[in-house]
Structures are given as C-alpha cells and as structure tokens.
Amino acid sequence: MKTKNxxxxxxxxxxxxxxxxxxxxxxYQKSLIDVNDIVKGISDFDYFKxxxxxxxxxYKESNQHSEYWRVPVNYGxxxxxxxxxxxxxxxxxxxDANNDPFxxxxxxxxxKDLLPDYSSQFHTIVTTYFSEKRANKLESTIxxxxxxxxxxxxxxxxxxxxSNITVEYEESDKWVKFMFSLEY
Numbered sequence: 001m002k003t004k005n006x007x008x009x010x011x012x013x014x015x016x017x018x019x020x021x022x023x024x025x026x027x028y029q030k031s032l033i034d035v036n037d038i039v040k041g042i043s044d045f046d047y048f049k050x051x052x053x054x055x056x057x058x059y060k061e062s063n064q065h066s067e068y069w070r071v072p073v074n075y076g077x078x079x080x081x082x083x084x085x086x087x088x089x090x091x092x093x094x095x096d097a098n099n100d101p102f103x104x105x106x107x108x109x110x111x112k113d114l115l116p117d118y119s120s121q122f123h124t125i126v127t128t129y130f131s132e133k134r135a136n137k138l139e140s141t142i143x144x145x146x147x148x149x150x151x152x153x154x155x156x157x158x159x160x161x162x163s164n165i166t167v168e169y170e171e172s173d174k175w176v177k178f179m180f181s182l183e184y
Contacts, residue, residue: 031055032122033122034125035125035126035130038106039129039163039165041106042165042180042182043182045067048091049069049091056071057069057070057087058070058071058072065092065093065094066091066093067090068090069088069089070085070086070087070089071085072085085109085111086111086115087108087111088109090107091104091105091106092106092107100184101184102184103181104181104184105180105181106179107178107180108122108177108180109175109176109178110175110176110177111174111175112174113173113174119176122178123169123176126167126169127158129160130158130163131160132158132159132160132161133156133158133159134156134157156168156169167180
C-alpha cells in the first residue's frame with residue numbers, strides 16, 4: 001500500500017516539476033512582426049496597432065508621448081501578469097513647441113530568456129533589411145551584472161540607405177531591444 005502512495009507522490013512531483021519548468025518558457029505562437037509592417041507602421045501607428053492586435057498584443061497604458069503594448073506571460077493574477085511581458089512595444093511621437101511631430105519611434109523589447117528562437121529570428125530579419133551598420137561612440141558606461149563589470153563604449157545603429165529609418169540595437173541577458181526611429 002505504501003509503495004503505491006510513493007509512486008503516486010513521485011508521479012505528482014514529476015508532473016509538478018515539469019509544469020513549473022515550462023511556466024516561464026512559454027513560446028509566443030504568433031508569426032514574427034514583419035519589418036515591412038514596422039516600416040509602414042512607424043508612419044501610421046493605427047496600421048501598426050491593427051498588426052499588434054492581430055498578433056495577440058494587448059494594450060497596456062499610455063502617457064503624453066507613448067503607448068505601451070505587450071504580450072503578457074500567461075500565469076497568475078492580472079497584477080502579476082502586468083509585471084511580466086514576453087514582448088513589450090512602445091509607440092512614441094515626439095513633438096516640437098508648435099505641436100508638430102519631429103520624431104516617431106517603435107521600441108520593441110523581446111525577452112531573450114523566454115523567447116530565444118523568436119528573438120534570434122527577429123534580429124536576423126531586422127539586420128537583413130537594415131543591412132548597413134555603424135557604431136555610435138558613447139560616453140563610457142560600466143554596467144555591473146551579477147558581479148561582472150561590462151564596459152560599453154558604443155551602440156550599434158542599423159540603417160537602410162533607401163530609408164530614413166534607423167534602428168538602435170541593444171542586448172542584455174534577458175532582453176533584446178530594437179528602437180526604430182523616423183525623424184522628420
């Protein structure tokens with residue numbers, strides 16, 4: 001009798017561990033955001049918002065300059081879900097004193113630790129379209145992560161000579177970040 005209980009407990013523990021290990025490694029099942037949609041969407045945010053809704057993004061919040069969209073991690077209550085996103089997107093418009101836009105941007109952050117294949121594929125697509133690359137010299141910055149210091153002296157800027165859109169690229173342990181900018 002005790003042997004059956006141990007087997008059941010062992011099976012339950014195994015299933016619980018299997019479920020909990022997959023909890024944070026959910027794969028976003030929608031197709032990649034197409035770079036052509038980003039290029040068109042940076043000029044027409046309504047078009048891009050329709051693409052986001054089609055791909056399962058949820059509106060989160062907005063302020064004077066930006067709107068925030070995300071693909072939430074689907075677990076826990078709503079308060080917990082608001083803390084975590086698999087993909088976060090910020091749509092921003094910056095205006096001058098005459099209320100005329102001088103820059104629009106789409107900032108996309110992808111959780112590399114949760115969506116490694118998606119982030120890698122998206123990076124490949126972006127760098128194929130925006131194939132030119134330059135490094136912008138920055139003021140030296142030292143980041144400390146888990147006791148390891150990293151010195152950052154430049155950021156990568158991708159561009160396409162046939163487009164007036166630039167892409168700033170940044171990568172960390174958890175995130176891959178792309179900032180698409182259109183200056184008027």
